[in-house]
Amino acid sequence: MSTLGSFIWSIADQLRGPYRPNQYGTVVLPFTILRRLDCILEPDQATVRELAAQFENPNRLKLEVKKATGRTFYNTSNYSFANLLADADGLADNLADYIDRFSADVDVFEYFDFKKEILALEKAGLLREIVKSFGKIDLHPDAVSNSDMGDAFEYIIRKFNEAANETSGDHYTPRDAIRLLVDLLFAEKDVDLTEGGIIRSLYDPTAGTGGMLSLAEEHLLAGNPDAKLGLYGQEYNPQSYAICKSDLLAKGHDATNIAFGNTLTDDAFKGRQFDYCMSNPPYGVDWKQYAKAVKEERDSAGPFGRFAPGLPPTSDGQMLFLLHLTHKMRAPEDGGGRAGIVMNGSPLTNGRAPDPKKPNESSIRQWLLESDLVDAIVALPNNMFFNTGIATYIWILDNTKHPDRKGLVQLIDGTSFWTKMRKNLGDKGRELGDADRAEVLRLYGDFTDADPDYSKVLRNDEFGYWAVTIERPLLDEENKPVYASKGRVKPDSKKREIENVPFSYGGSTVGASGQAEIIQAYFEAEVRPHVPDAWIDWAKVRTGYEIPFTRHFYRYVPPRPLAEIDSDLEKQVTKILDLLREVEG
Template sequence: MNQTNLSALIWSVADLLRGDYKQSDYGKVILPFTVLRRLDCVLESTKDAVLAEEKAKRQMGVNPELFLLRVSGQSFYNVSPLDMKKLLGDPDHIKANLLSYLHGFSDDVRDIFEQFDVQTQIDRLAKTNLLYQVTERFAQVDLHPNRVSNSQMGLVFEELIRKFAELSNETAGEHFTPREVIRLMVNLLFIEDDAVLAKPGVVRTLYDPTAGTGGMLSVAGEYLEEHNPEARLTMFGQELNPESYAICKADMLIKGQDVANIVFGNTFSEDGHPQRTFDYMLSNPPFGVEWKKVEKAIRQEHETLGFSGRFGPGLPRVSDGSLLFLLHLISKMRPAIDGGSRLGIVLNGSPLFTGGAGSGESEIRRYVLENDLVEAIIGLPTDMFYNTGISTYVWILSNRKPEHRRGLVQLIDASGLWQKMRKSLGSKRKELSDAHIAEITRLFGECREAYDGKKPISRLFKNSDFGYRTITVERPLRDEAGNIVLGLKGKQKGKPQPDTSRRDTENVPLAEDVETYFQREVLPHAQDAWIDHDKTKVGYEIPFNRHFYVFEPPRPLADIDADLKRCTDRILTMIEGLSA
């Protein structure tokens, strides 16, 4: 059964809820019951053995927990004699028995259902006489791992969340990232380390500060398992949305990960992994979301800890926290001397160029470029995400660049690599095929300039190519007679005074001498101008699209005239026909 059919089957529970529940509340029932049925199926084959082991250890006066984990073969267990099918044998006590069954799970699972606030939904379903029917419907769905893989199960959860988000006018894209985008990012993250990752018994850590339902962590784990079954990826994450966190934690639990590594809370104000660094990191933070709610905590960390904290380089405007996530990830990089780190993050276009010299955004770009952290930026097609059609970019950063990448930034224009989806999902109308992912991965791996015909698709730049100096150009203040006004005291005595109404600025590339630029570009037009060097600021921006622009000369004027004449003649002929 594919995930679409499986989702449709689970979705049919909505028919039971209609009338007693608003559409926007369907997910409050369907998501936790789907998780419950999945866990129920996973434990099915070891149920009797776990109950026997629990009884034996209790009689011996021994804490059974470690023994039960071993017998269950999972990182969780359930000591209730009930399961979802047995619950159906006693309709009159369905509520009490269901709560008893939930209480039989180990602590981590009980926390998952607390995040879903499942007690409230059980009470509500019982009052509307729907609890038995809902339990019965889910008990009929076979979610055993032999029938539904972990990867397939993840897609089921994502599709359900997307549907619920649409019904409640929420933003589905805040919860998860399209799987083909994750596969691309994972490819780019691991490609330069394939030799290391292929070693037997290798262990690496992966972190996602905006984990959502755990899609990025899962795809990365699947990649490593496919390429080296003996390798192990220890996963860490943090998530703010309670339902997404619960699903992520359940998914990690089934995968045998340590779910204590998945933390609930706001990454900015409650860093769930303080002082910890990671080998790899992935993130798709929400686009253009303000950080006003946590502004006090972030500014305090910036001002008191500086570069010893996460936000030393600078703070972006409060209306867009995207670059805060980038700084957070950079702070989690393992020192280069200890092996270093690589990370991938999805951002919109704003972090590339928003903010002039001296602004928080520019200072953050300056920090990552002057410290040679940016390996590549890949421009994706529009209409790739569920909640927005805007252009998006994958940034790949590392503090252990291979020799051939040092001092360079690779820009890849992948905006033309896409195929149309058979059915749109929200704003998502395009997708990357396996061939497109392979092509982008190849371009990145080769790290050289490449063209598709005359159009560039991969370009290499020095870090300094994105830097500039903003100089302040002053013009003298003149009195009513047109004479230059001079300063009368202090350092300004005898010097021309600037006319603030005629003040201007110029951006000079870092590679160019400021005086040479000034003499060539400014003095021919304003011979009385001068530079106020005290106001000079260094800025950085990455004008991505400009570097891939290909000039197309206009058509010859004669051809345009000929087209206009043909059009005019056709209109005149039509008018003559009407008047005839």
């Protein structure tokens, strides 16, 4: 990475002047992809040209190339980095010809508008030097591993976005966080994954540059080199899509498994389900522009549609991706599926107990928990991501839980398992080392409350509650209740209160079925002794679900002694007075 990083910045130096720093990526990214593909194709270039002369039909040619080289993509141009500079006057045209003659599945350069960039470089007098520079570096996978290449791409994007002062909700997932997510995703099925000749599928609806897909494959093959993992993904950012697709091409995967487009409005794999699903959706990014399409789909798809359980507010769409993943997990009757998703803290508690006609975030949690889909939630350390320091969580979903985990959710507090980085990368100052990941996996595997500071195992119904409206009478000038029609006491809206009554109040284990008894018991013990004239408005009782993660792991820290505080204050006052004397003197 250090050599590659130096090379990247040497290219950036050549672009100074005609290009602004935030524009460097439009040149560096497509040229990096082109050079990597060029290095992969170079050994068989002559063979492919001979085959192209024999077979005009693209489908037949693709088949013959696959038989001869083992690759699914090719380029039939007479040009490559080996000879592009030989014709100085025709460099721009010849480079365009090279790009045009990739097989149809290599559409990545269209998403950079690369031909336009070639003409701009030629006009600026930079094209020859850029081609010459890229021709000198070896980007073959034998020289630059897929993992290092993925890191390099995300590094380029991050640095150039910083130069543009962009602050989007798209947080590139650091490799250490992905590795923990992959470990957890595969943990429950580890025994199955060691079987010879297994074939599994993995899907990421927010694929980005393909980091999650790549590391998941790396993890599986490390434990079972004979395993086959079909990788599928969808990405709506043109640059990220192009990088992801080219990365999978370089590894020999079927490039048609990576689709361009918005997963929320146009599911490219509609009707398909997968063994494993992963996602790091954008946080706190609104979906107002997609709201009409999403709501129309919800209304037309009925009770089994992607978004049937509820919709989050249009200010934050990450729970839409959570719902989407549950829809893409392989059905239990077909073997079942697992999903892992990284989100911030909002999906845990946002959204009050809703009106049944207006399902919201709480409704989504209710559906997930009552369907027994939530397996575990892990709190990650702060300052884990490159451009945000906020709290993040990994959710693990499973529609075929192990019998011991059925009806239960495990909460793991992993906030203290981290290693300080030698040098910060943006906001990322902490990383999950091997020992940190191992500790989280141990807690997950133990599945007990034996370490209550770090692991809690709770029943699904322990996250449920009833929002109960407590009324008090409106009094007239003589302090007497005011009656409405039919002899009912009129409530005073100013004194109205909402009490959240947990399903588990009083140690109850019967869940939602004990609504009347539990609410009444709560009212008699917690409300009536303080306000004897109050009553419950049963018509307004609403059901809600929340996962108050921090509350479950709250640790009381006693306040400092007053004498210690006074001593510190005196020291600070003395320092201030000394400074003032220096100024006056």
